[in-house]
Amino acid sequence: MAEKNGNLRTEEIQLNMGPQHPSTHGVYRALLTLDGERVVGVENIIGYLHRGIEKLAEDRTYTQFIPYTDRLDYLAGMLNNLGYVQTVEKMMDIEIPERAEYLRVIMAELSRIASHMIMIASMALDVSGWTAWFPPFRERERILDLFEMVCGSRLTLSYMRIGGVANDIPEGFLPNLEKFLNDLPRMIDEVNGLITGNEIFKARCQGVGKLDLDTAIAYGVTGPNLRASGLPFDLRKAKPYGIYDRFEFDVPTLNNGDSYDRFVIRLLEIEQSAKIIRQAISNLPDGPIKAKVPRVIKLPKGEVYHQIEGAKGILGFYLVSDGGTKPYRLHIHSPSFVNLGVLPLISIGETVQDFVVNIASIDIVLGEVDR
Amino acid sequence: MYENIEQLQLFFPEVTIENGIDMTTVNVPVEKLLPVMKQLKDNFGFNYLAGLTAVDYNEEDRIEVAYHLMGIPEAKEIRVKVNLNREKPEVCSVTSIWPAANVQERETYDLLGVIFKGHPNLTRILCPDDMVGHPLRKDFKKEGGE
DSSP states (O other): OOEEETTEEEOOEEEEEOSSOGGGTSSOEEEEEEETTEEEEEEEEOOTTOOOHHHHHTTSOTTTTHHHHHTSSTTSHHHHHHHHHHHHHHHHTOOOOHHHHHHHHHHHHHHHHHHHHHHHHHHHHHTTOGGGGHHHHHHHHHHHHHHHHHHSOSSSOOOEETTEESSOOOTTHHHHHHHHHHHHHHHHHHHIIIIITOHHHHHHHTTSSOOOHHHHHHTTOOTHHHHTTTOOOOHHHHSOOTTGGGOOOOOOOOSSOSHHHHHHHHHHHHHHHHHHHHHHHHHOOOSOSBOOOOSSOOOOSEEEEEEEEOSSSEEEEEEEEOSSSSOSEEEEEOHHHHHHTTHHHHHTTSBHHHHHHHHHHHTOOHHHHHO | OOOOGGGHHHHOTTOEEEEOSSSEEEEOOGGGHHHHHHHHHHHSOOOEEEEEEEEEETTTTEEEEEEEEEETTTTEEEEEEEEEESSSOEEEOOTTTOTTHHHHHHHHHHHHOOEEETOTTOOOSSSOTTOOSOTTSTTOOOTTOO
16 A cells, blocks of 8 residues: 655555475465565465375275375374374274384374474574574484384385384384484584574564464464463373373473474473383383284274374364275364464564564474365 | 253254264254354363364265364363255354364365355465365366276
8 A cells, every 4th residue: 555654655565475485494475465574464375285185085095095194294204194093093993002002102202303303493594593403403314214214214104004003113223212312402402502592593583473372272273382372282191192191291381472482392392202202112012013904994984083292283184984995085184284374463563584483483384284 | 161062952952962983073053053163162161173174975965064173271072063055065154263264164165165154265275266176075076087
């Protein structure tokens, strides 16, 4: 809208940020309406990575669909695997061997750590904290090496199976894992020294993108983003799935709900995930890693909704079966998709450089947004 | 605050309640959806919309919209279902109760063609704007399909 301001004529402009933009973390486009440097409107434009995974599911058997789940949140493949196989198992009434349950927890938490590391590194990078990019990525590489040891893949893992896991851990896995866990506090110290306490970083992030608790719940924000707004809500504690009720860990919370808190909470959660993994290692029983499952899986007619605490928030699978060998309908409720919905709200009134911080801090992954 | 979901029938005798494999399911007539949802949020503590999607039952000529609600922080769950006419699938938008429904209703509109009345901006979200049809409908023709 044109406006007379003294002798200068100013007007709002529209700016396309993305889909090819280094700080949109993938093929996401924001249509910004700007008044000078200030953001007065944000429209999320997504769908560039839409592969129709839900439609594909209707033509795949229950087992065949597992590899597709890797391609949702591709930074935390194990968690998607876990959510999906548990959904199918919920309808099958089978008992998962103890060893498989513990291995699942170890892998899922490693995935969570890896995902949080990406968030920490890329948020640091987005505010030009180049040095702080290295420690998380260096350590994440070791997680990917561990994944490679158990399943041969680093990113698209497909490690979980309906009824258990694909392979047992090879020799040398546990010592490597232990070494990784021992080195983890050093990485957190490095990040804290390089960026968390950094004046410039604080100035860029504190008070930016404030999200209060009521708004967060109303907009369906979950996961670390919700916990950074002050509510200790974690499905692993609130409604434990698998064997999560056997572990002792804290649910860290922070109260400001700004971008800075959303950053710090991830560091705190990494520590808790490490704590869970240590307990899982020390209690890891011997035994089989896969339950006896029929070669052709047929589910009874009906529907089931299963939610797990993903790396970005609550990940839900809604599975409708018509009694056949393929899902009649599979809906994936992805946390990134819903969390992205609150981004315009928290960004309006701030500057473009704050918008970059906000995208990084709500931690979206486009594979999961677009599906 | 009411604890027992059966008490919902005191307010709305027309709803039916059944026990699913995973959680209680409430079937609601389409015209009563908005007041039932408001009641569930205000007096039953389901303050969080955990999921919203639809399923196309083309052989039964209906589209079923399924809402998954959760109470935070107790993590209690409930499913609410409404059945819509497949030729004219229209239902009230719940964005006024949960703003979280905004993007999820757009997605359901995009993929299944359900019209959410009262939605502030019911446009396609994942598929291209000029696309014809709704891909998650069972009769959607897949290119190169059998």
